[in-house]
Amino acid sequence: MKKSVINLSSLSQKYVMALAGMFLMIFLIFHLATNLLMLAGDGGKAFSEAVTFLTESPLVKIMEYVLFAGFLIHILLGLVLQWHNYRSRPVKYHTRLRSETSTFSRFMFHTGVIIFVFLVIHLINFFFIRLGWVAQPDHAAHQHDFYSMAVVLFQNPWYTAIYLVSFVFLGFHLKHAFQSSFQSLGLNHTKYTPVIKVIGIIYAIAISVGFAIIPVYFLFFY
């Protein structure tokens, strides 16, 4: 009769997981929209203006903390769920056929861990500089110039490769995550669920391809 680490019912934990995940999925849309401004071909002017606007907005400042909390909750709860689920079958099967249902659904933890590793690298590359935790690369023209930082970073093929691979796994995570979060919240409908599944696939592809365009552009076409 051992309870899970957190004293919340299984369904409540799934609710929190899904809500945090949905919040992160919305954040990704805004993040991508801002980043795509880098491709405007104006030497990063539009992008830098957007970044300046965002960093000065008090709402965005608050949302930064909410975002940090969202990630923290989603990641910690992901670990708790995975640990609890692993322990629910102490003796494993000898022969187990691959489930014939969604592949990505079985690897949410694994893709999640890859996203987490990426996240750490990504924060070191960009965000921690703003907090003064990491030194800014010398080549960047002026302070917190994320555009020049991106240019420097992605002309290194290794960084581009790390980012691209991470986006692929992010896409895998999102493909299952999108429709799964609706199911976890009980938002299921014979008419709309198939639509949600299709939107989820489009969303996952759009996000991973969208983010991937930027390093590829700087590596090959800049």
Place this chain on the structure above:
Amino acid sequence: MNFTLKIWRQKNANAKGSFQTYPLKDVSPEMSFLEMLDYLNNQLIARGNEPVTFEHDCREGICGSCGLYINGRPHGPQRSTTTCELHMRDFKDGETIVIEPWRSKAFPVIKDLIVDRSSFERIMHAGGFVNVNVGCAPESNSNPIGKLIADKVFDAAACIGCGACVAACKNSSAMLYAAAKIAQYAMIPQGKVEAKERVDKMVKQMDAEGFGFCSNTYACEFDCPKGISTDFIALMNREFFSSKACKQKHA
């Protein structure tokens, strides 16, 4: 047909089990899977060996007691089929067949291939019923229920409690079972009265039994011999949310 059977043998709940291999000759393709095991057991008994213990009752797919994990699948390779409805013609001659009990912390092995599924019973005891004042049978049209709802309720009530959903799930989660049992009451007037209390108690009991959580892989629906839909899990999630969100404080 000839087969090599690799079967989990375990003396009792505390013993350490292991796989034993049994060659079995001249199996009729028309035998059901359980008849094949009977055939093996007759030979084991004739040789003075302990027969393989497995659970069965109706042998027609309605009691839910015959669950076996066969060749990496609950109830074997056929979809929408219980082990008792499975036939040896669904296997290849000369094949090695691996037979295991359900594996879950909440389903401890009692002996060989039999697991203790009383955790399911305790979920039902927690709220899987409707409290009524016993009297004569009510007039059948006093509770009008639409055909679509009636069909859905019947789909949920088709659950035979075999545990294949738990066996199939990578997290050994019992959410499909609990959802079917919650849904069969939640959609009709007789059950709606106590719906909020029920979902709360049943989920609590399910958690206490040590089942895993749902990752929405939908493997349970795929391997359920009765094809119970994971739509019911979403319904349970909704019911649970409304039970929490609209909970009234008692004076």
